[in-house]
Amino acid sequence: MHSPAHPYRSHTCAGLSSANVGETVKLSGWVHRKRDHGGVLFVDLRDHYGITQIVADADSAALPLLEGLRVESVVTIDGLVKARSAATVNANLPTGAIEVYAREATVLSRAEELPMPVAGEQEYPEDIRLRYRFLDLRRETLHANIVRRTKVISDMRRRMEAAGFTEYSTPILTASSPEGARDFLVPSRIHPGKFYALPQAPQQYKQLLMVAGFDRYFQIAPCFRDEDPRADRLPGEFYQLDLEMSFVTQEEVWETMEPVIGGVFEAFAEGRSVTPTGQFPRIPYAESILKYGSDKPDLRNPLLISDVGAHFTTSGFGLFEKIVGSGGVVRAIPAPNTAEKSRKFFDEMNDWARAEGYAGLGYVTRKGGEFGGPIAKNHGTEGMEKLYAELGLGADDGLFFAAGKADQAAKLAGLARTRVGEQLGLIEQDCFKLCWIVDFPFYEWDEDNKKVEFSHNPFSMPQGGMEALTHQDPLTINAFQYDLVCNGFEIASGSIRNQSPETMVKAFELVGLTKEDVEERFGGLYRAFQYGAPPHGGMAAGVDRIVMLICGAQNLREITLFPMNQRAEDLLMGAPSLPEPRQMRELHLRVVEPPKA
Numbered sequence: 001m002h003s004p005a006h007p008y009r010s011h012t013c014a015g016l017s018s019a020n021v022g023e024t025v026k027l028s029g030w031v032h033r034k035r036d037h038g039g040v041l042f043v044d045l046r047d048h049y050g051i052t053q054i055v056a057d058a059d060s061a062a063l064p065l066l067e068g069l070r071v072e073s074v075v076t077i078d079g080l081v082k083a084r085s086a087a088t089v090n091a092n093l094p095t096g097a098i099e100v101y102a103r104e105a106t107v108l109s110r111a112e113e114l115p116m117p118v119a120g121e122q123e124y125p126e127d128i129r130l131r132y133r134f135l136d137l138r139r140e141t142l143h144a145n146i147v148r149r150t151k152v153i154s155d156m157r158r159r160m161e162a163a164g165f166t167e168y169s170t171p172i173l174t175a176s177s178p179e180g181a182r183d184f185l186v187p188s189r190i191h192p193g194k195f196y197a198l199p200q201a202p203q204q205y206k207q208l209l210m211v212a213g214f215d216r217y218f219q220i221a222p223c224f225r226d227e228d229p230r231a232d233r234l235p236g237e238f239y240q241l242d243l244e245m246s247f248v249t250q251e252e253v254w255e256t257m258e259p260v261i262g263g264v265f266e267a268f269a270e271g272r273s274v275t276p277t278g279q280f281p282r283i284p285y286a287e288s289i290l291k292y293g294s295d296k297p298d299l300r301n302p303l304l305i306s307d308v309g310a311h312f313t314t315s316g317f318g319l320f321e322k323i324v325g326s327g328g329v330v331r332a333i334p335a336p337n338t339a340e341k342s343r344k345f346f347d348e349m350n351d352w353a354r355a356e357g358y359a360g361l362g363y364v365t366r367k368g369g370e371f372g373g374p375i376a377k378n379h380g381t382e383g384m385e386k387l388y389a390e391l392g393l394g395a396d397d398g399l400f401f402a403a404g405k406a407d408q409a410a411k412l413a414g415l416a417r418t419r420v421g422e423q424l425g426l427i428e429q430d431c432f433k434l435c436w437i438v439d440f441p442f443y444e445w446d447e448d449n450k451k452v453e454f455s456h457n458p459f460s461m462p463q464g465g466m467e468a469l470t471h472q473d474p475l476t477i478n479a480f481q482y483d484l485v486c487n488g489f490e491i492a493s494g495s496i497r498n499q500s501p502e503t504m505v506k507a508f509e510l511v512g513l514t515k516e517d518v519e520e521r522f523g524g525l526y527r528a529f530q531y532g533a534p535p536h537g538g539m540a541a542g543v544d545r546i547v548m549l550i551c552g553a554q555n556l557r558e559i560t561l562f563p564m565n566q567r568a569e570d571l572l573m574g575a576p577s578l579p580e581p582r583q584m585r586e587l588h589l590r591v592v593e594p595p596k597a
Contacts, residue, residue, distance in 0.1 A: 008076055008108075014050025018097045020081045025100060027052055028076045028108065030138065031069055033119050041066055043102075044119075045077060048143075053090075053099040054079065062105035072111035072118055072135070078104045126557075131571040133562055145559045148268065149547045153220055155267050156241050156543070159260045165218040165243060170205035172198060172222070175524075182226035184236075192588040198224035201540060203459060204525050206244040207497055210536040211528040218243040220543065234544065234556045235568035241492075244538035250480050250496050253537050254280070254436055261484060261492065261541060265432045268550045273431040280484075281435040288437050293331070293402075293414020295440075298488030299433035301421035305413045308332045308401075311387045317378040320362075323403045330403045331413040332391065335420050339367040339396035345423070346373070349400060352419065358412050362401035369395040418488070432549065434486045439463070442479040443510065453511055456481055459525075460495035461537075462507060469506045484541065491546055494539020501529040 008028040016025065029047035036042075043054040043066055054077050056063040062077065069075065079100040090096030115131075116124050118138045129136045136142060157167070173196040176183050183197040199205075201223050209217045221242040229235040245253060255278075262277040275281075281299070288295050291304050309330045312320035320330050338345065346363045353361035364384065365372035371384050379387075393399065400420065402412040421427050442462045444455035452474045460479040462468050468477050484492035498504050504526065505515045519526055547559045557563040564570050584590065 012049040013045055013047040013052045014094050016052060016081055016095050016098050016100070018083060021083045021098060023081050024079070025081055026076060026078050027054075027100060029074070030118075031066075031071050031073050031075060031111075034066075034069075034071060036067070045075070045100075046138075050094055052095045053084075053093075054102050055082075055099050056102040056105075060102050062102035065105050065107065066102065069107065070111045070113065072114060072138075073107060074109040074111075076106040076108060077102050078106075127565065127571060130557075130563070130565050133572045137561070142558060145547075145551045145553060146561060148551055149543075149559050152264060152268060152547050152550060153239075153543060155264050156260065157220070159263055160218045160241070160243070163216075163256055163260060165216040166214070167219055168209060168214065168217050169219060170199070170202040170209075170221065174199050174205070184224045184226050187587045187589055189586050189588075200225050201240065202242050203457075204522065206242060206538065207459065207499075207525060207536065208528055210244055210246045210497075211499075211531070211533045213246075213534075215246045216243075217245075217538075221540075229564070229566050229568065234560060235564050235566075238556075239543040241541040241543055242538075243540070244536060246534040246536045248496070248535070248537050250438070250482060250537060253494060253496075253539060254282070254482070257484070257492075257539065257541075258434075261546070262434060264546065265434070265486075265550065269432065271430065275432065275434040282438050283435055284439040285437055285441065285478075286439070289410050290331075293410050293412070293417055294488075295437050295483065296485050296488055296490045297435065297437075298418065298421075298427070299435055300428040300431060300487055301417060302426055302428075303334055303336075303417050303421050305410075305417055306332045306391055308387060308391075311383065311390075312379070315379050315383065317375050320375075320379075320401070320403055328404050329406045329409050330401055331409050332387075333400040333402065333413055333416045333420055334391065334393055335363075335398035335400060335424065336394070336426075337396055338365070338398040338424070341365075341398070343372075346398065346400075349416065349419065349423075353402075353412060353416065356412070356415060358402075358408070359404065361412065361416055362403065364399045364401075366393075366395060366397055366399075375401065432486055434484065437483045437485055438481075439478045440481040440483075441475070442477040442481070442507075443474040445475060451512060457493075457495050458507065458511075459497050459504075461498040462503070466500070466503050466506060469503065469510065474510050480537070482539070484539070486546075486549055489545050489549065490542075491549070492539050492541035494537065496535070496537035499529055499533040499535060501526055504529065 006026065010026045013027055013029050027045055029045045032044040032046035032051060034041065034043050039058050041056045041063060044051050045054050056066050077100060079102045081098050082101050084097060084099055114135065116128050116135055118135055121139065121141055137146065173186060176197040181200055183200065185195040185197055188194045188196060202219060202221050206217055219242045221240055222237055223240055224237050227233065227235065258277045258280055262274055265274045285295055288297055290307060293305050307329060309324045312324050312330055315321045324330060346365060350361045350363065362375050363373055364376045371381060376384050400416055402409045402416060441455050442460065443452045446453040456479065460481045463478045463480060464472065480496035482494055483490050498507060505518050508518050544556050544559065548556055551559050553559050562572060
């Protein structure tokens with residue numbers, strides 16, 4: 001609180017209560033709303049902290065000035081705190097028991113006519129919101145989201161420090177790294193023709209910190225990837241809670257981080273339930289793909305997918321028999337208590353699957369124990385009853401089927417599980433359900449290039465180490481690698497690292513790189529491992545996604561200060577922009593225009 005002699009304010013616009021009635025005060029802020037009640041003007045004055053109602057009548061010297069001001073103009077009000085009558089108290093406002101009678105007003109800055117409204121939360125075109133982001137950020141929900149974001153990050157820092165971690169800053173100008181996305185490149189003026197890369201993640205640096213003996217590192221790290229935008233991924237930059245630990249097993253990483261991440265959710269849950277620390281389910285990747293059709297399962301949805309191919313090896317339903325006989329799979333998704341649903345519900349699900357690019361979604365209806373639909377008719381009542389008994393389904397439960405190649409069927413089944421859960425209102429609300437996905441495959445088959453490729457982080461330790469890399473089919477090797485998932489979003493990813501130079505070379509050889517390639521591309525890390533590297537591991541948690549979940553926002557732009565649009569443009573600052581010819585000469589660069597379409 002400032003003294004009344006302060007040029008702008010004695011209190012903030014959230015700082016007055018009944019205890020201040022009778023005091024002379026000074027407030028400064030934005031004119032949020034104006035209401036003219038025939039000779040009496042009510043103004044809602046807003047600052048970062050809140051809103052106070054200002055009153056000016058015919059006896060107030062401030063009336064003519066306030067009447068002529070547009071909303072969002074900035075003013076200072078000198079006035080007297082008065083109690084509101086019982087009938088006009090606003091219980092929704094911290095300052096709702098009082099109002100300030102304006103004796104005089106000073107204009108600090110006049111507002112032009114607004115390109116978008118600030119008061120109210122109505123939808124507005126995104127290009128306008130981003131071009132005038134400074135106005136958008138004055139709006140209540142977005143302003144509160146940004147404040148909450150900073151509080152979440154502060155809470156993370158406190159928890160990490162309490163767990164024995166120390167924050168270290170790693171370089172922003174660095175070398176290109178194989179994190180799986182495109183780098184942002186920065187041309188070097190001093191070294192013509194050479195480029196720095198902005199870090200996709202501090203992966204190699206944090207591993208080098210472990211080799212350097214720092215034991216427990218963390219950083220709220222900016223990361224840069226030249227990726228196409230999505231609702232859950234911003235173009236350009238994002239922030240992660242990055243961490244690394246020495247002399248740890250993956251179980252220790254999980255046990256250390258559950259109280260941190262779970263604790264952050266609990267601190268901001270506001271009545272929503274959170275999976276208790278120490279009870280995050282640990283689901284193997286293969287099981288997650290089978291039961292949930294995804295490695296990012298939403299555990300708020302109670303439906304489980306089952307592999308029912310064994311029921312159709314011999315079947316009157318020839319299509320499924322043919323699929324199973326040629327190495328495909330049949331996955332079943334229950335639709336509980338759908339006896340009262342019309343056939344239209346099932347047909348619309350099939351139409352939806354086709355619109356998603358799949359051949360379709362088979363189904364069986366059941367009402368009072370009677371089966372319906374072509375699959376049940378062809379497969380036979382006895383066969384369907386046997387299937388239902390195995391799945392534990394009842395007399396009024398329907399069933400959907402996704403059939404085909406394993407990966408395609410799993411994906412369709414996962415999407416269908418989500419859609420059925422939503423359509424039937426089965427998704428649990430007001431909760432954060434967290435789980436670890438573990439035992440990720442180390443390699444995957446790249447169909448386009450007909451070769452083995454890393455499926456995730458190439459610096460992870462393969463389970464079985466050198467022995468597995470030498471003697472096992474690469475596609476059967478799992479990694480000490482794990483993701484943390486919340487409500488269907490991957491919010492963290494990590495692994496125990498491969499700190500052996502020989503194992504590192506062998507791992508890269510299986511994807512077609514030589515020892516020389518490894519030395520050239522990852523020389524810093526490879527050299528470091530020659531001089532005594534501790535076993536180490538860690539993870540990185542997506543700050544933006546965690547804040548998005550906590551705020552209940554549908555889009556990362558709703559929790560980010562100055563985001564780009566879907567075309568990766570900053571409409572406020574005008575980036576990216578054309579450089580000056582002088583800058584291009586200094587950098588020894590020339591633009592090659594793309595060929596015209």
